[in-house]
Amino acid sequence: MPTRRSTATMKDVALRARVSLATVSRAFAVPGSVSEALTQRIIAAARELNYTINVNARSLRSQSSGLIVVLIPDIGNPFFSVLLQGIEEQARAQGLAILIGDTHGDSELAATYARLLDTRRADGMILLNGTVPNRAHDGARLKPQRYPVVAISERIPGADIAMVGINNRAASCEAVGHLAALGHRRIAHIMGPADNILTHERAQGYRDSILAHGCDMWPEAVQPGAFSIHAGRAAMAKLLDSAAPPTAVFAASDEIAIGAIIEAKARGLLVPDDLSVMGFDDIAYAESYDPALSTINQPRREMGRRAMVMLGALIADPDQRQADVILDHRLVVRASTAPPRVASRKLTSRT
Amino acid sequence: MPTRRSTATMKDVALRARVSLATVSRAFAVPGSVSEALTQRIIAAARELNYTINVNARSLRSQSSGLIVVLIPDIGNPFFSVLLQGIEEQARAQGLAILIGDTHGDSELAATYARLLDTRRADGMILLNGTVPNRAHDGARLKPQRYPVVAISERIPGADIAMVGINNRAASCEAVGHLAALGHRRIAHIMGPADNILTHERAQGYRDSILAHGCDMWPEAVQPGAFSIHAGRAAMAKLLDSAAPPTAVFAASDEIAIGAIIEAKARGLLVPDDLSVMGFDDIAYAESYDPALSTINQPRREMGRRAMVMLGALIADPDQRQADVILDHRLVVRASTAPPRVASRKLTSRT
DNA sequence: ACAACTCATGTAAAGGTTTACAGCGTCGAT
DNA sequence: ATCGACGCTGTAAACCTTTACATGAGTTGT
Known part of the structure; x- marks a missing residue:
């Protein structure tokens, strides 16, 4: 139970300014409706009484908050x-x-x-x-x-x-297009959470682009994930464990991309030399990360x-x-993407 | 002007449940005050009418929002x-x-x-x-x-x-203590914005620790700054430009620390090998950064x-x-701090 | 001089709750 | 049977604005 603060009400202001309550209300709410003289008197009175309107009463009456x-x-x-x-x-x-x-x-x-x-x-x-x-x-x-x-x-x-x-689909298509333009043919995708619509729009854009550029398609190329560093890292691990790892990854968000880079680095891979990584969103940290993230700016x-x-x-x-x-979105090219190593094919052995 | 939504009020509920308005109010607000039978009837009536309380009216009357x-x-x-x-x-x-x-x-x-x-x-x-x-x-x-x-x-x-x-002062003291314990003698500090009290508490902790461990003190050791990556980078640049740069830096926030690391890397320095950097706050990205930031967890x-x-x-x-x-705060040691290079002594001459 | 208007102001009725107070029925004790 | 106490419910005031409508003064046109 808060202590009741005794505050001036409109009535008090009206009394002091020697006008009616309604006039005070109008002076505050409806601009040209009260004469200049009265408005001044009312404002003065309000100031003297340290009056502040009671928003709850206003909301109650006006049906809006x-x-x-x-x-x-x-x-x-x-x-x-x-x-x-x-x-x-x-x-x-x-x-x-x-x-x-x-x-x-x-x-x-x-x-x-x-x-x-x-x-x-x-x-x-x-x-x-x-x-x-x-x-x-x-x-x-x-x-x-x-x-x-x-x-x-x-x-x-x-x-x-x-x-x-x-347009998430178009943006993703563009992102993957950037990787393809660099010369990548084996481009994987790490998705967001399955129940998010963006995840599917972006995955669709990825597919569009892979098709359009005639890049490699293989079953494990698209990894499920979530919008988090952790998920990105886990998915990247799976990709790198596979028989023929990708030379580039398009992550559905910057956080996923960061996770992917962490995993790649942990395995001694150089980004972007051994692996290019694209993010999505262009969050504040994308620019400051090492390497600075190539991404899609929203x-x-x-x-x-x-x-x-x-x-x-x-x-x-x-x-x-x-x-x-x-x-409009914007493709932002920074340091996490580069042409694939010509020699990178030699990594392809094991299992 | 929103269209007036015709919503059931307490009065309607009262009518339908054949009780008074006051009883309805009490049934909702004051737990044990209405008999079980009536409470049930009221709840039923409210549900049937799809009743929701008008918060503005309540706030107006009860003087709390x-x-x-x-x-x-x-x-x-x-x-x-x-x-x-x-x-x-x-x-x-x-x-x-x-x-x-x-x-x-x-x-x-x-x-x-x-x-x-x-x-x-x-x-x-x-x-x-x-x-x-x-x-x-x-x-x-x-x-x-x-x-x-x-x-x-x-x-x-x-x-x-x-x-x-x-306790920011104690925490900062501990952070610098960690650097001193690693063997650093030349430890700089990048401060937050001058008008922030935390800035001064942390700077004070830095001074306490430098004094306590008998570390180097020199005029440019303490750099003004702000809680941002950009400011961290600028301050680090100044420190590295000086005749005798520090082997370790205590940054007043993680963002400053990240900025400092970016600048160091840009100059080809290795963190932590050539330069140790401590942050403060332990924001989410501290852990994912490369190198992972040593910092103070709040x-x-x-x-x-x-x-x-x-x-x-x-x-x-x-x-x-x-x-x-x-x-309680907590010292978190990760990968951005390490003992100074033995060879680093050779930098200490001149002036 | 009077009708017809305009304009500034006042009056009073909402708006939907909470809560002090009063009323009433029941129960136990005397 | 009477009294007091107690527990539940109802009545009505209060919370502070906004706004439809009424009022009255001043203006314009005839």
Whole structure:
């Protein structure tokens, strides 16, 4: 039970400024509606009383909270931080604050956060990739109410939710194309988690490119994984253990790529001399890693900003349909990719 | 203007369950106060009507929002993400949600977020190191009201705000001690930003240790910096340009350490053979870097959790004083530190 | 001079909860 | 049978705004 802080209310301000309560409210909320003289008097009175509006009362009456929820699978993942900054900047510009819900990939938890919309604590929601609060029973619940929701980087199947993202398939195709252009013929792919849609879009882009360039195809070329350093390392180990290891790897995320490089180094391989590695995302550490990662840059800040703009529009008019926004990605070539060694074929023995 | 969603209210539930409004409220809020039979009837009615409580109304009446603000200088900094997770987990356990304010180190912005307390939008606030919304005029404002506030890892000068953290001075002393124990005599220090208190505590620990071990002291040994890779790299460049470069560096953060290593590598130096580098914080990437970073581990998740616990107590009773919590740090020795090269003595001449 | 308007302000009714207080029925003790 | 206590439920006030509607003063046009 918090101690009741005795704070000035609008009524107090009205009394002091010798106007009605309604006038005070209007002076603050509706710009041109109160005469200059009164507005000054009211502002003065408010300042003297150290008045601050009670947001809860306002929300109750106006049926909107000025808050939006952002659902993230994992705050710790550096991919999301810049995205968040974009969202947050834009939200602030629109006078909204953001409420972050870390779902830890748990759809139960996601549903809990989604409930903030039901309870009118939040006006809208942004879904970051992988977090789908409506997998289970909530799919049915989300749609009929037509809550303002936009997804970043993931198309939610079934629920027609507006989204902003990049063309993952094309980007992956380009990434693998870069490796092929360097002369690689034996290019493997380490995937993200199987239940993530991005994983499949990127894998598809990989396949497109392998086909288009007539590169090697072999059963173990595509390894399952997850968006983590650990998974990347494990998958790389499998690839290197195989009879005919690849000369290049396209990882579905930078973290996977880092894991792959760690494993390669652990075995005495030189990157990029013995093995080229491509990442995806261009997280902050990609540039600082040794070797600096070649990767696909996603315009994350812009993605966040655009999503927030769309959400704002949706909040203003929940019935309007928003078109998807596909932003441009960018191939970033750094030091982790190079032409294959001509002599590299000699490694191919054993088992 | 959002379309008014016609939602069931308590009144509707009361009608349907044939009880009074008050009884419904009590059934939900005050555990043992309503008879079993009625409670069941009420719950059934609520379910049938798809009732969800209106949080704004509750907040208005009960003068508390169930929200807490967390002020962060930079969401993108990986040091904070785990901290956040700790806070968030504990907050959820206490039925609270967190509102994240990224201040970008801007105290103006921090003040904006701090205002959420004034407007009753938030019940309490957690300050993450470096963010001091009361540097300027707000110091005076924060104290008299006695808002529930706790700081993580930084003692706010002047304002008596409870805090949880580690002993930075002792930890730094230990870090440098590790380098000295390896045989280093010429140990430099790259500091964080000058306006951050942690910077000075860590620098002090460095000095303590240098003195205690009788290591070299020279004017350029301590370089100003900032908590970033870039700053680390620049400072390292200065150190290496000097006539008698150090054989080891203690960086005030892991990011600085990474920057330092990048610069050393760029000059063809081997880490740790030619130069040992110690970091501080043990961020996620410290372990994956090449070489893996020796550093000081801060129990970040636990710090977040403890801070939230304290805040909870403070919200329950704003007048009680909370004792500071100092948690244990841990020296983590990995691959970026090693004994100095014996031949390195030959560098020590000149001037 | 009067109708028709505009414009600034005031009045009062929501908005959905929580909670102090009152009422009422039951039970045990006298 | 009476009293007090206790446990459950209902009544109504309070929390602080926003906003539809009413009011009245001033302006314009005839």
